[in-house]
Amino acid sequence: MTLHHSLTFSIGLLVTSTQIQAHEFWIEPSDHYTGVNQTIDITLKVGETFRGSAQPYLPEETANFVLINQTKQSISGLLGDSRPAARAQVSAGLNQLIHQTTPFSIRFGDGDERWANYIALDGLEQQLNQHADLPKTVPVTERYVRCAKSLIQVGGTRVEDTLTGEMPFEFVLNGSWSQLNTGNYQVTLFEQQTPLEGVLVKAFRHSDRQVVAEAYTDQDGQVNLNLPTADRYLFSGVVIRPDTDPNYDWISHWPSLTIEVVN
Structure with missing residues (x-):
């Protein structure tokens, strides 16, 4: 398997082994629950x-990087830095972090x-x-795009995740909460506006690192997954289509969503 980047050759040498072996992509905020203006x-x-x-954070690999709360603001990453790749000030209510490569x-x-293992x-x-007209076995060429979302709750009011429309494929955590507790959760996967x-x-x-639940989305784009313990969780899926x-x-898209269950 050969990996091609838009990066310079020297940077590409540093990241190639990581990209080849990698599977999921996600946003890891320092806190999923915090105070106003933190x-x-x-x-x-x-x-x-x-x-x-x-x-x-590499601008040439970033298609969209925004924070959505009462308003939408672009996030300017810390060029070349990884821990963290960026910083952002959050405001009261639900803050939705979006990053698309x-x-x-x-x-x-x-x-x-x-390829077979991946499928x-x-x-x-x-x-x-x-x-039917596209190859299902090697040799195969593919492009992939990563579409990550993370939820940060600020304050104690009840909030509800909504579709931002900022990525071609996006998870939405259904229901309202002031904090996420253990139990069953329904997640909807959208393509643009359509489940x-x-x-x-x-x-x-x-x-x-366990997969605690998995399911295929139904006709409404929904899955019901049980989150049994207080922990951080990653929802991940893959959508693959013929490339234009x-x-x-x-071409595949890799939507993900990170949240934290507190009790």
Whole structure:
């Protein structure tokens, strides 16, 4: 599998091994619950099973980076820094952090088992089979885009997650809360404004890296997942489609959502 970046060669050498091995991408804020007008550190993580390496803020790899509360503000990252990649001041109520990358590209060559493993791990066979004219086995070329969201609650008022429309694919945590407790949660995956069916969604728990729940989205784009303990959680899925760029077979989008359950 060959990875191509828009970065310079020297920077690419530093990140290539991480990008190849990485699976999920998520936002890790310093706090999911905090006070008014506090500044939070924002770390961008790439890895597997909710463990990964901090990624530097690189403008050429960033398509969208915003904080949404009563207003929307662009986040100017700390160029080249990874811990944190950015800082932002939050305000009362729900603060939605959004980060979307520019496309990366991969080629899975003959004999590369990682393509088949990837399809199996992320439950993509049904999505692939909707497109009979495209290759399902190696060699395969793919571009991928990461679409991350994180929720930060400021103060004790009840809040509700909503669709921001800032990314092509986005998770929304249904219901209202002042703090998230253990129990069952319903999450909806949207493509633009439309709920999306047939995507495998996994809930990873931070403390032990376990997938505590997983399900395919139903006709309403929803899954019901049980979060059994107080912890940080990552919801992650993959949407794969034919690429409109003739140089590639497929393009995938990797929506994620990070939250914290406090009791």
